[in-house]
Amino acid sequence: MSSEVNEKSSIFEEMQKDVYNSSIPDSEKQKILTNILKLKDQKINIMITGATGCGKSSTINALFSTEVAKVGVGVDPETLEITKYELDNLILWDSPGLGDGKEADNRHSKNIIKKLNEVDKNGNALIDLVLVILDGSTRDLGTSYELINQVIIPNLGKDKKDRILVAINQCDVAMKGRYWDYKNNKPEPKLLEFLDDKVDSVRKRIKEGTGVDIEPIYFSAGFKEAGEEQRPYNLSKLLYFIIQHTPKEKRLVYLDNISSDDDMWKDNDDLKDYSTEIKMSFIDTVSDCATNGADIGGDIGSIFGGTGEKIGRAAGTVVGAAVGVVKAIFSKW
Numbered sequence: 001m002s003s004e005v006n007e008k009s010s011i012f013e014e015m016q017k018d019v020y021n022s023s024i025p026d027s028e029k030q031k032i033l034t035n036i037l038k039l040k041d042q043k044i045n046i047m048i049t050g051a052t053g054c055g056k057s058s059t060i061n062a063l064f065s066t067e068v069a070k071v072g073v074g075v076d077p078e079t080l081e082i083t084k085y086e087l088d089n090l091i092l093w094d095s096p097g098l099g100d101g102k103e104a105d106n107r108h109s110k111n112i113i114k115k116l117n118e119v120d121k122n123g124n125a126l127i128d129l130v131l132v133i134l135d136g137s138t139r140d141l142g143t144s145y146e147l148i149n150q151v152i153i154p155n156l157g158k159d160k161k162d163r164i165l166v167a168i169n170q171c172d173v174a175m176k177g178r179y180w181d182y183k184n185n186k187p188e189p190k191l192l193e194f195l196d197d198k199v200d201s202v203r204k205r206i207k208e209g210t211g212v213d214i215e216p217i218y219f220s221a222g223f224k225e226a227g228e229e230q231r232p233y234n235l236s237k238l239l240y241f242i243i244q245h246t247p248k249e250k251r252l253v254y255l256d257n258i259s260s261d262d263d264m265w266k267d268n269d270d271l272k273d274y275s276t277e278i279k280m281s282f283i284d285t286v287s288d289c290a291t292n293g294a295d296i297g298g299d300i301g302s303i304f305g306g307t308g309e310k311i312g313r314a315a316g317t318v319v320g321a322a323v324g325v326v327k328a329i330f331s332k333w
Contacts, residue, residue, distance in 0.1 A: 050133035
């Protein structure tokens with residue numbers, strides 16, 4: 001277990017080692033090392049909310065770690081009942097959604113609004129992204145729309161579209177378990193059509209209620225009983241969208257925290273090569289943020305070879321690949 005922790009915590013150490021071993025001038029090395037320190041200090045704050053039973057806990061555990069609650073957990077004293085999980089610089093705020101009665105809903109709404117209006121030491125909004133999870137197994141999403149349209153979006157300030165992601169969980173039981181290919185863990189055509197219609201309906205309802213255009217996705221975090229395996233679907237797609245909704249300079253934080261269990265990531269739709277897209281998101285951060293202000297020429301592969309390989313290994317896991325070497329991609333620039 002200790003070797004895994006060391007491997008997972010070494011992305012910034014790998015970057016620093018690459019820079020020290022490179023042949024670029026010392027003055028340029030110092031600029032890049034300063035940038036790496038800035039990247040290392042970045043924190044990501046994600047609020048995860050949704051109605052009772054939507055699968056927040058299973059989603060958190062599938063994305064990040066089955067031991068996430070044991071890494072660091074507490075209740076925010078300023079907003080009671082919002083649970084805080086800390087995984088290094090990735091901070092998850094697990095907030096109760098609405099649907100527990102009028103009194104509880106009012107309390108939850110006030111707590112969510114208070115947290116959304118909190119700012120960091122630089123005066124920026126503390127919460128980078130709100131992940132709203134909907135229950136795909138029910139047709140009654142009125143409470144969820146109330147949460148999104150009346151509580152969350154009005155309190156997101158500017159860039160509302162970029163700070164909210166709506167994900168429909170439990171897509172495997174959206175039609176009471178019918179038309180799901182259990183052997184291959186994917187929806188059959190009739191269920192795909194139903195899910196696409198559901199996504200379109202959610203998009204329209206939110207647009208009508210708030211004027212904000214969003215792009216919902218559907219997934220399944222999988223359900224695990226004693227002795228059973230957890231088999232998510234579209235989890236790589238969910239991670240891809242989370243990364244795309246995260247400021248570029250903060251994205252490397254995910255590399256140290258995404259689940260290393262290949263089975264969490266292997267089943268996805270074929271609309272996009274999510275592994276490559278995820279790798280490129282991390283590479284963009286290294287290319288644009290780590291080298292900002294430094295004159296190193298066009299070949300960053302000669303500097304960040306080890307970093308590229310580590311990104312490949314971590315992001316390759318997202319689709320179950322053993323190793324993905326990114327050094328060749330770096331070398332093309």
